[in-house]
Amino acid sequence: MEQQTIHSYLQKFFELNECELKGNDSGVLTVKLNEELDRLLLNRPFYWEYIKKIGQEGEPATLTFITNPDKREEKGEWIHFGSPRLHQIFQYQLKHGKFTMLYEQASQAALNPWLVANIKISYIGQQKKDEILSIGLHLISGVMVFDLMEKIKSIHFHTIIPDYCFTISPIIKIQSGYRRIEGYIRQYLDSMEHQWAEHSYNKFQQEKEILTHFYESYLQAADEEEQEQLTERYDNELDHLKKRLLPKIHIEPINGGLFYMSEETEKALRA
Structure with missing residues (x-):
């Protein structure tokens, strides 16, 4: 997928x-x-x-x-x-231009508004993995459809509404709709086990322990000026370890838009 x-x-x-x-x-x-x-x-x-x-x-x-x-x-x-x-x-x-407005090139149809968001999720730690979520939210009923870009790949859209078609006004505001999408993403992430994060955190603890032991052995024999220099170097290397190994998840919108689609297309999306 x-x-x-x-x-x-x-x-x-x-x-x-x-x-x-x-x-x-x-x-x-x-x-x-x-x-x-x-x-x-x-x-x-x-x-x-x-x-x-x-x-x-x-x-x-x-x-x-x-x-x-x-x-x-x-x-x-x-x-x-x-x-x-x-x-x-x-x-x-x-x-x-992250945001666009597109109309299905349908024939004599009412076109319903969908908020579409393509989101990149980056899982960052010992190893990095990226994932795209493509989510569509019907701005009248609140129905949410996933893998939307895959499902509408055969539908022709244009920036101009076709003749003899008209749009239905949204009931759900775009800002509210996007918050619903954000809520789904949080639920999606909460449902995952995130073993990658545990492995990365354990690796951080192991390397931190080695780093600390290394510098402590030198600190004991160092004078005051050398201790300050060693402490500064230790802090810098520890920061580098944190950036490289501490697990984090970064969520970044790629793009989005308001897609107006016919009821016939909507039925296919929900099937």
């Missing part, structure tokens, strides 16, 4: 940034970038500077991203949590 979530996220990211999807099948996504994303992902400023100087349009690159582990040996770029490319995209999303 983790790799499927990444694939759905990438698909929607490129669609919303108006890039052409040239292929999308079984965990292999081929995308023709626009100029802005070409500049971001490929870092070839001299090409674009030259093209602009000679008055040409330029040709953005086409990239293939592989999220299916069974196809990672195929031609393309293997994408997973920890991939520099994926974090480039995360940072771009955090920097440029």
Whole structure:
């Protein structure tokens, strides 16, 4: 599910940034970038500077991203949590417009409001793991749907409401809805065993004990000035140990939006 979530996220990211999807099948996504994303992902400023100087349009690159582990040996770029490319995209999303408003391109339908939030959870300790939660909240009934980006990947959205459609006003305010999503995330984290955190904390205690024993043996034989220097070095190394090993969880919104969807689509989401 983790790799499927990444694939759905990438698909929607490129669609919303108006890039052409040239292929999308079984965990292999081929995308023709626009100029802005070409500049971001490929870092070839001299090409674009030259093209602009000679008055040409330029040709953005086409990239293939592989999220299916069974196809990672195929031609393309293997994408997973920890991939520099994926974090480039995360940072771009955090920097440029986190919130959007989109309308399903339905035909003659009432469109209901959904608050959609894509959240990155980082489990930080002896080892680090990232996870994306994609959550949708119906702003009328309060129904919550998980793995939403995966479930709506085949639905076409646009920033313009289609002809002969109209929107239903939310009953739940966006701020209140986001608090509900935050509440779910807390429950989700509380329900986990977090053995990784126990292992990381135990490793911290072991290394702290070794570090303390090492410095105490030197402190006993040191004069006052040397003791001050040793204490300062001990404190610095202990701080480094804490940053490296003490377990913590970091929650970071990637992006979100107000998605207006038809009742027909909603039934499929809840099935």
